[in-house]
Amino acid sequence: MRVGLGYDIHRLVPDRPLRLGGVAIPSPVGLTGHSDGDALLHAICDALLGAAALGDIGDHFPDTDPALAGADSARILAETLDKVRAAGFHLVNLDTTVLAQQPRLGPHKAAIRQRIAQLLGLDPGRVSVKAKSNNALDAVGQGLAIAAHAVVLVEKKRGARTRTTRRTRTIVQRTRSRE
Numbered sequence: 001m002r003v004g005l006g007y008d009i010h011r012l013v014p015d016r017p018l019r020l021g022g023v024a025i026p027s028p029v030g031l032t033g034h035s036d037g038d039a040l041l042h043a044i045c046d047a048l049l050g051a052a053a054l055g056d057i058g059d060h061f062p063d064t065d066p067a068l069a070g071a072d073s074a075r076i077l078a079e080t081l082d083k084v085r086a087a088g089f090h091l092v093n094l095d096t097t098v099l100a101q102q103p104r105l106g107p108h109k110a111a112i113r114q115r116i117a118q119l120l121g122l123d124p125g126r127v128s129v130k131a132k133s134n135n136a137l138d139a140v141g142q143g144l145a146i147a148a149h150a151v152v153l154v155e156k157k158r159g160a161r162t163r164t165t166r167r168t169r170t171i172v173q174r175t176r177s178r179e
């Protein structure tokens with residue numbers, strides 16, 4: 001088992017669509033960023049990369065890459081997941097907290113959780129989405145930004161080669177015990 005931690009924060013500005021956890025949320029303000037500014041999906045990407053010790057989201061998806069301008073962060077998450085799986089890991093569970101003073105996220109938590117579970121190919125029972133305001137304190141509390149934290153647990157997949165080796169060893173032991 002290995003654990004990964006992710007964090008992200010984006011500035012809120014007027015007249016920009018708000019996307020969080022891959023869900024479009026009705027709001028007069030949205031998150032700025034090189035991509036669609038989905039701070040929650042970015043925090044999840046960093047948690048995944050962290051668990052596999054593969055660096056951070058900026059290493060893999062630099063904000064100077066013109067191909068990523070306005071990109072759907074669901075695509076960034078899918079590519080991140082591919083990298084983590086290619087390194088031999090599968091996900092066990094994910095826990096997240098979104099910090100937002102505005103808009104209120106309570107009514108959207110269930111939809112966000114479902115969407116993240118779908119994007120990660122996980123049972124929703126293994127995905128948690130919590131929301132907090134920052135009690136009117138700091139930039140988040142003043143409605144200037146939305147931040148997100150994510151923690152993920154991953155497990156190393158047992159390789160087919162290892163299983164074959166074990167099976168072969170068992171057969172050899174059985175053969176020997178008969179001799």
Ligand SMILES: [Zn+2]
Pocket residue numbers: 008009010033037038039042
């Ligand atoms: Zn971000």
